[in-house]
Amino acid sequence: xxxxxxxxxxxxxxxxxxxxxxxxxxxxxxxxxxxxxxxxxxxxxxxxxxxxxxxxxxxxxxxxxxxxxxxxxxxxxxxxxxxxxxxxxxxxxxxxxxxxxxxxxxxxxxxxxxxxxxxxxxxxxxxxxxxxxxxxxxxxxxxxxxxxxxxxxxxxxxxxxxxxxxxxxxxxxxxx
Amino acid sequence: xxxxxxxxxxxxxxxxxxxxxxxxxxxxxxxxxxxxxxxxxxxxxxxxxxxxxxxxxxxxxxxxxxxxxxxxxxxxxxxxxxxxxxxxxxxxxxxxxxxxxxxxxxxxxxxxxxxxxxxxxxxxxxxxxxxxxxxxxxxxxxxxxxxxxxxxxxxxxxxxxxxxxxxxxxxxxxxxxxxxxxxxxxxxxxxxxxxxxxxxxxxxxxxxxxxxxxxxxxxxxxxxxxxxxxxxxxxxxxxxxxxxxxxxxxxxxxxxxxxxxxxxxxxxxxxxxxxxxxxxxxxxxxxxxxxxxxxxxxxxxxxxxxxxxxxxxxxxxxxxxxxxxxxxxxxxxxxxxxxxxxxxxxxxxxxxxxxxxxxxxxxxxxxxxxxxxxxxxxxxxxxxxxxxxxxxxxxxxxxxxxxxxxxxxxxxxxxxxxxxxxxxxxxxxxxxxxxxxxxxxxxxxxxxxxxxxxxxxxxxxxxxxxxxxxxxxxxxxxxxxxxxxxxxxxxxxxxxxxxxxxxxxxxxxxxxxxxxxxxxxxxxxxxxxxxxxxxxxxxxxxxxxxxxxxxxxxxxxxxxxxxxxxxxxxxxxxxxxxxxxxxxxxxxxxxxxxxxxxxxxxxxxxxxxxxxxxxxxxxxxxxxx
Numbered sequence: 001x002x003x004x005x006x007x008x009x010x011x012x013x014x015x016x017x018x019x020x021x022x023x024x025x026x027x028x029x030x031x032x033x034x035x036x037x038x039x040x041x042x043x044x045x046x047x048x049x050x051x052x053x054x055x056x057x058x059x060x061x062x063x064x065x066x067x068x069x070x071x072x073x074x075x076x077x078x079x080x081x082x083x084x085x086x087x088x089x090x091x092x093x094x095x096x097x098x099x100x101x102x103x104x105x106x107x108x109x110x111x112x113x114x115x116x117x118x119x120x121x122x123x124x125x126x127x128x129x130x131x132x133x134x135x136x137x138x139x140x141x142x143x144x145x146x147x148x149x150x151x152x153x154x155x156x157x158x159x160x161x162x163x164x165x166x167x168x169x170x171x172x173x174x175x176x
Numbered sequence: 177x178x179x180x181x182x183x184x185x186x187x188x189x190x191x192x193x194x195x196x197x198x199x200x201x202x203x204x205x206x207x208x209x210x211x212x213x214x215x216x217x218x219x220x221x222x223x224x225x226x227x228x229x230x231x232x233x234x235x236x237x238x239x240x241x242x243x244x245x246x247x248x249x250x251x252x253x254x255x256x257x258x259x260x261x262x263x264x265x266x267x268x269x270x271x272x273x274x275x276x277x278x279x280x281x282x283x284x285x286x287x288x289x290x291x292x293x294x295x296x297x298x299x300x301x302x303x304x305x306x307x308x309x310x311x312x313x314x315x316x317x318x319x320x321x322x323x324x325x326x327x328x329x330x331x332x333x334x335x336x337x338x339x340x341x342x343x344x345x346x347x348x349x350x351x352x353x354x355x356x357x358x359x360x361x362x363x364x365x366x367x368x369x370x371x372x373x374x375x376x377x378x379x380x381x382x383x384x385x386x387x388x389x390x391x392x393x394x395x396x397x398x399x400x401x402x403x404x405x406x407x408x409x410x411x412x413x414x415x416x417x418x419x420x421x422x423x424x425x426x427x428x429x430x431x432x433x434x435x436x437x438x439x440x441x442x443x444x445x446x447x448x449x450x451x452x453x454x455x456x457x458x459x460x461x462x463x464x465x466x467x468x469x470x471x472x473x474x475x476x477x478x479x480x481x482x483x484x485x486x487x488x489x490x491x492x493x494x495x496x497x498x499x500x501x502x503x504x505x506x507x508x509x510x511x512x513x514x515x516x517x518x519x520x521x522x523x524x525x526x527x528x529x530x531x532x533x534x535x536x537x538x539x540x541x542x543x544x545x546x547x548x549x550x551x552x553x554x555x556x557x558x559x560x561x562x563x564x565x566x567x568x569x570x571x572x573x574x575x576x577x578x579x580x581x582x583x584x585x586x587x588x589x590x591x592x593x594x595x596x597x598x599x600x601x602x603x604x605x606x607x608x609x610x611x612x613x614x615x616x617x618x619x620x621x622x623x624x625x626x627x628x629x630x631x632x633x634x635x636x637x638x639x640x641x642x643x644x645x646x647x648x649x650x651x652x653x654x655x656x657x658x659x660x661x662x663x664x665x666x667x668x669x670x671x672x673x674x675x676x677x678x679x680x681x682x683x684x685x686x687x688x689x690x691x692x693x694x695x696x697x698x699x700x701x702x703x704x705x706x707x708x709x710x711x712x713x714x715x716x717x718x719x720x721x722x723x724x725x726x727x728x729x730x731x732x733x734x735x736x737x738x739x740x741x742x743x744x745x746x747x748x749x750x751x752x753x754x755x756x757x758x759x760x761x762x763x764x765x766x767x768x769x770x771x772x773x774x775x776x777x778x779x780x781x782x783x784x785x786x787x788x789x790x791x792x793x794x795x796x797x798x799x800x801x
Contacts, residue, residue, distance in 0.1 A: 012789040027789065029401050033568055034788040035781070037597065037658040041357050042195070042327070042560035044720045046770050047777050052657055054781060056599035063594065085603060173498070 006078055007061035017075060017138050019065060028062045068130075069162050072137050072155050081148050083155045091156060099160050102126065106168060115175055123168050130161040195327045197357060197559035198318045199365070199551025202307065202331055202345065204263040204414060205387030205518065207231045208545060209314040210552035211322060212561070217369070217552045219545045220321050228544060229317075233309045234258040235296040243313045252442035256283060257296045261416060262310075264388045265292060265303040266348075267341035304344050308351035315354055328355035330555040332547050333660075334389045335361035335407040338575050338620050339632055342660045357558040359659040362386075363393035364402055364569050365550030366516040370538055373400050373567050378511045381500070383529055383537070384547075385492060386517035388414040392496050394503040394510070400566035406502035406593050407574050409495050413488065415452070415519035421484050422448035422476070426463050429474045440467070451476050456521050482524045489528050496532060502593065513537040518544050571596055573656055577632075580617035582607060584626045589654045592622060599655040603669075606650075610642040614650055616666055616675075637666040639673040706759060713762040717754045720766055721747060724773055727780060734779045746772045 008015040011027045033039070035058060040051040064070040073083050102122070109118045137154035140147040198211045198220075206228040210219040219227045226245070234247035235257045242250075251258045259282070265273055270292045273284055283295040293300035311331075318326060331354075333345050342359055349356045363382030367373075372380055377398045384391040391409040395402050423444040427436065447463040454461035455478050464473040500507055513529060515537045520526065529537055541549065557565045572595050578588040579602070589602050606614065614637045621629030640648050649669040656662050667674045724747060732740060750765040757765065 010785075025398075029398060030788045031785065032401065032570060033566070034784045036568055036570070038358065038554075038558055038568060041558035042719070043723045044770060044773075044777070046774060047723070047781075050777060050781055052597045052655075053599070054785075055658075056597040056655065059595045059598050060600065173501075 007065055007074060010057070010061050011065070013065070015075070015078065017071065017141060019071070021066070024062065024065060028058070031058050068134055069155070069158050072134070072141070072151075072158060075141060076148065076152055076155060079144075079148055081152050083152050083159075091153070091160075095157060095160075099164065102164060103167075106164075106171060110171060110175075116172075119168060119172055119175075123165070123172075126161055126165050126168060130158060130165065133157040133161060194561055195559040196318075196322050196324050197327050197552075197555035197561070198314075198322075198329045199360075199548050199553070199555045200311065200314055200329050200331045200354075201362070201365075201548035201551060202263065202310065202333075202348075203231055203386060203547075204261050204389060204416070205231055206544060207310050207314060208548035209318050210545070210548040211318065212552050212556040213322075217549045217556075219548055220317055222317055229310065229313060231262065231310055232258060232260045233262065233306045235298040235301065237297050239298050241298075241309055243309050252439050252446065255438040255442055257298075259294060259296075259301070259306050261388050262303050262306040264412065265294075266307060267338065267344035268292065268303070304348045305351065307345070307348035311348055311352035311354060315352060326355070327559050328357040328555070330358050330360050330365075330551040330558065331356055332362045332365050332551050333359050334384070334386075334391045334409070334411065335363050335393045335404065335571075336389065336391050336409045336411050336574050337361075337660075338411075338630060339577070339660065339662050340620075340630065341411075346659065346661065356659070357555055359661075360551055360554055360569065361391075361393065361404065361407070361571055362516065362547045363391055363407070363514075364395065364404060364571065365547045365554065366514050367395055367397075367402060367550070368553050368567070368569070369541055369546045369550035370512075370514055372397060372512060372514075373402065379405075379505065379509050380512045380514060381496070381510045381533070382514045382516060383492070383496065383520065384409075384516035385519040385525060386414050387416050387519070388412070390414055390492055390495065392492070392499045394499055394505065401568045401570065403570045403595070404572045404593075405505070406499050407572060408499040408502065410491065413491060415449075415517070415522075416445075417488055418452055418485050418519065418522065419445050419448040421488065422451055422481065425480075425484055426465075426474055426476075430465065430467065430472050432467060440465075451481070452522065455481050456523060478523075485522070485524060489524055492525070493528055493532055496529075507533060510535075514546075515539050516543050516546050571658070571660065573598065573660060575620045575630075576622055577654055577656070577662060578619050578629070579604070579652060580619060580626050585624060586619050586621070586626055586629050589652070590656065596656045596660055597658050599653060601651050601653040604650045604652060605646045606640065606643065606648045607645055609645050611645070611648070612640050612642055613638045614640060614666070616652060616664070618662070618664055632662070633664070635664075635666075635675060637668065637673070637675040639671070640668050641671050641673075643670075709759040710762070713759045713766065714754055717750055717762050717766050720769060720773075721750060721754075724769075724776075727776065731776075731780050731783065734783060735776060739776070743772055743776065 006015070011024065013019055013024065013027070032055065035051055035054045037048060037051045037055060040048045064074050076083055105122055109115045109122065112118055133154050137151050137158065140151035140154060196211070198209050201208045208219050208227060208229065210217055221227050222229070229244045230248045232244065232247040232251060234242040234250050234254065236242060247258055248260070251260055270284060273292045284292045285295055285300055291302055293302050294306070315326070329349070331345060331349055333342055337345070345359060346356055363384055366382050366384065367380050372378065375397060380395045380397060382391070382393045382395065389409070389411050390413040391407065393407040394405045396405050426444055426448060432440070443465055447465060451461045451463050455476070459478045461476050462473050463476060464471060497507070500510065510533050513533050513535060515526070515529065520543050526537065554569065556562060557567060572593045573590060574592065576588045576592045577590045578586040581587045587602070590598055590600050604614070615634060616637060617626070617634045618632045619626060619629040620632050623629055637650065640650070651667050651669055653665045654662060655665070665674065724743070735743065746769045750769050753762050753765040
């Protein structure tokens with residue numbers, strides 16, 4: 001059954017970190033038009049249920065592949081490397097120190113009278129870090145084999161950066 | 177052996193029949209019903225020619241019920257038995273409704289489940305029952321006008337409605353005996369009504385300020401497919417609040433606040449509403465009251481009115497900015513703005529929207545009717561009357577769903593603005609050695625602490641084999657269907673012990689209560705019940721047979737000869753049962769046929785996926801060459 005296929009195959013995309021977002025959106029809409037429960041509203045209960053399952057799977061596939069972090073984690077998952085549910089990971093102290101100081105900066109900014117410029121600067125910096133981790137991941141992933149462990153450690157760094165970015169955005173909307 | 181019936185390829189054995197379906201806008205202040213006839217969507221009037229049914233229900237001493245204008249006329253004289261704005265109470269707990277005490281005068285009593293019941297002369301009524309009374313009147317109006325049985329209805333809900341509020345709405349429909357084809361979000365309905373699906377693509381913002389709720393949604397349109405990109409607003413902000421601030425100001429002017437009574441408060445609210453409506457065209461309006469037999473009047477200028485509502489209007493502006501940002505867009509990306517809801521008639525509101533987006537909003541369709549019209553168009557498609565329609569409405573979940581974890585924290589499982597349907601699993605483990613049960617507490621909301629989120633439901637997974645802490649793996653799967661309703665399943669992975677529920681909010685009606693209320697509403701004898709059950713099963717059987725006939729005419733090739741024969745034989749059995757069997761016989765026949773056709777259905781689904789994708793790649797190959 002197609003629902004067992006991996007997300008790339010389900011959407012007819014090559015299994016790679018670089019994906020064509022336009023094509024992804026197009027496949028998504030084409031499949032929605034075929035599978036969505038609205039197309040089965042007057043059909044049998046069984047077909048309705050299947051349609052819900054298929055669309056849920058489609059939505060999950062697309063939201064995973066659209067997200068730079070989700071896509072990286074999923075590619076590693078397909079190679080048997082789990083970075084999604086692992087609970088304790090070793091990261092180098094220099095990286096952790098950098099993350100901590102970024103978080104402290106965010107805490108400080110909250111107290112500023114005029115926080116928005118400082119927030120923007122911090123946000124740009126975090127995005128820059130994310131992008132560099134992303135390039136690191138891509139290179140290691142494409143190398144494959146023993147480099148996959150290295151790819152996994154880039155993914156962990158991406159996770160940290162993504163969480164921090166979400167935190168920055170949360171602070172921004174709270175200050176608004 | 178019985179002869180097999182074979183339909184001509186490409187032809188269904190049953191001629192196409194227009195199926196009657198309606199769209200219902202179950203509003204805070206007014207409700208409407210609309211349908212598509214001869215390709216044209218229109219709102220259905222009552223016998224007196226009125227389109228709007230005031231969403232007001234009055235319970236009478238003698239046990240009767242009045243709905244609409246009759247009820248509203250008594251809002252001031254009989255405030256405790258006349259329920260207005262019941263939509264605000266839908267899916268709310270007793271704790272939530274105390275917040276409305278100031279504006280709604282009812283006497284609440286709490287049932288064991290914590291759901292608020294309103295004390296009336298004919299007993300305690302839940303908000304779900306009150307809403308069902310409104311739906312019944314609309315259903316009757318539709319069946320009388322259309323002269324036939326409805327296959328179902330699309331009922332609109334604010335995009336911002338949470339799971340509990342959606343469930344309550346669906347329960348009300350069940351009580352009113354309405355088959356819900358889909359719960360559709362109001363902004364999407366409005367965009368459909370404007371025929372914006374005829375455009376090739378675009379970004380649309382729907383600004384919906386009703387009587388009691390404010391919704392703002394950003395939609396993307398791409399070749400007939402509407403996607404809700406983000407949604408927000410305020411589920412407790414609307415034109416009623418405009419009335420409240422004006423009423424309060426008026427009360428200050430006549431210095432009466434200390435002697436306020438429920439009846440007098442209604443009088444002030446009504447005058448405030450009249451002033452608001454007059455000021456949509458005039459620059460000054462008068463409010464008049466009768467206090468202790470004396471007539472008093474107060475003048476309200478448009479400038480004063482604008483000043484009074486300014487804080488409320490700027491709330492709407494902030495919400496717009498936030499939703500646009502949530503959608504990952506800038507204000508300048510918005511190409512169309514659609515205004516919905518009677519309160520968008522207030523000139524100050526229109527003005528602010530126009531300033532914010534720098535363009536004139538769509539206002540051609542009556543803002544009171546636009547949602548019902550959109551719902552009717554969607555109902556027509558869902559009933560199967562427009563098989564070639566390209567239109568598809570994709571919705572998102574408005575609030576995040578999660579679980580309680582150690583320390584009173586909420587772990588989000590499905591995030592806000594995820595497209596639905598959606599299913600997501602998360603694994604959890606035990607925290608004590610030998611733990612054999614796990615309490616699952618489901619919450620909805622954006623905050624991190626359990627106490628700041630809305631508690632939806634709790635259940636317990638029993639029978640976990642005793643293991644060391646952290647060794648058991650419990651997978652909890654959340655599944656949200658296309659109506660935004662949640663089902664949760666928990667499974668221990670090493671033993672397969674399972675537990676699942678369809679989430680019913682802690683303070684909602686449970687299935688038994690609904691069944692009891694339904695039973696109580698059938699005054700008819702048992703014989704009628706069997707008749708009704710028989711009719712229901714016949715319809716179900718017919719639906720399945722028609723669907724299979726159509727499927728076979730297109731995709732017969734997906735079955736082997738033996739499979740085809742078996743399926744046909746079962747179909748014949750059901751055809752016979754349909755004419756002669758009892759409701760129970762037909763039900764079993766339907767189940768059996770559904771089982772036999774299972775594999776066929778999944779092969780068809782797979783084939784259509786392949787077709788959708790191949791169609792796509794062929795096109796690309798052509799483009800590439």
